[in-house]
Amino acid sequence: GQQLNQSPQSMFIQEGEDVSMNCTSSSIFNTWLWYKQDPGEGPVLLIALYKAGELTSNGRLTAQFGITRKDSFLNISASIPSDVGIYFCAGQLMTGTASKLTFGTGTRLQVTL
Amino acid sequence: DTGVSQDPRHKITKRGQNVTFRCDPISEHNRLYWYRQTLGQGPEFLTYFQNEAQLEKSRLLSDRFSAERPKGSFSTLEIQRTEQGDSAMYLCASSLEGTRDFEQFFGPGTRLTVL
16 A cells, blocks of 8 residues: 655645645655656656755756655745646655555645636 | 557446556666556556566456566556456556666556446
8 A cells, every 4th residue: 555645635826836745654765756647647757866865956846855765855936837736756665676666645736826 | 759658548348348458668668567546546556567577566466457568568458357446547657777767657547437
């Protein structure tokens, strides 16, 4: 079953605002990834993190791999309407099988004009 | 389009029927994964292939499920004697073995509805 907890579960923000969401686990992860999923589509990879403490940006998105290896954060700056969607964190467990990803339950983002 | 493709995008079937889905990965990717996603949840791992070898199967993959990747390129996922609980989005992903092989790229999914 799922081992990653995401918060918040959903959020409504106004266009132009910054957004923060996080993902936590009781287990240690080797790798963290963030995906965005639109309704009826597959997840799209946004950012991949490979080292504890790593901070990586992709345009208006910034993600960090927590020092404890048990959490990760995603920030979106100056949100726009196309940021609407569900954001999933995913990771590869340190004790898990190579390549298998465990996903969180998602954060639903809605942006109002 | 050089992304992951899946066919069909939607499938409606009656309980007890067999269904088969196809996935074509990104051409140079040698790893291929199947996940299942139910409403309101994140994707859950089902199985994965490295080239034509199936290297891991989840406990979620009951005996009614079988996946193949005969030539190390496209893959099929078959569900026999479908049940209503099989209704879900079935996602395929691919990656390239190497230092960044956890970067899995997903297809658009096949949404299965079992009546």
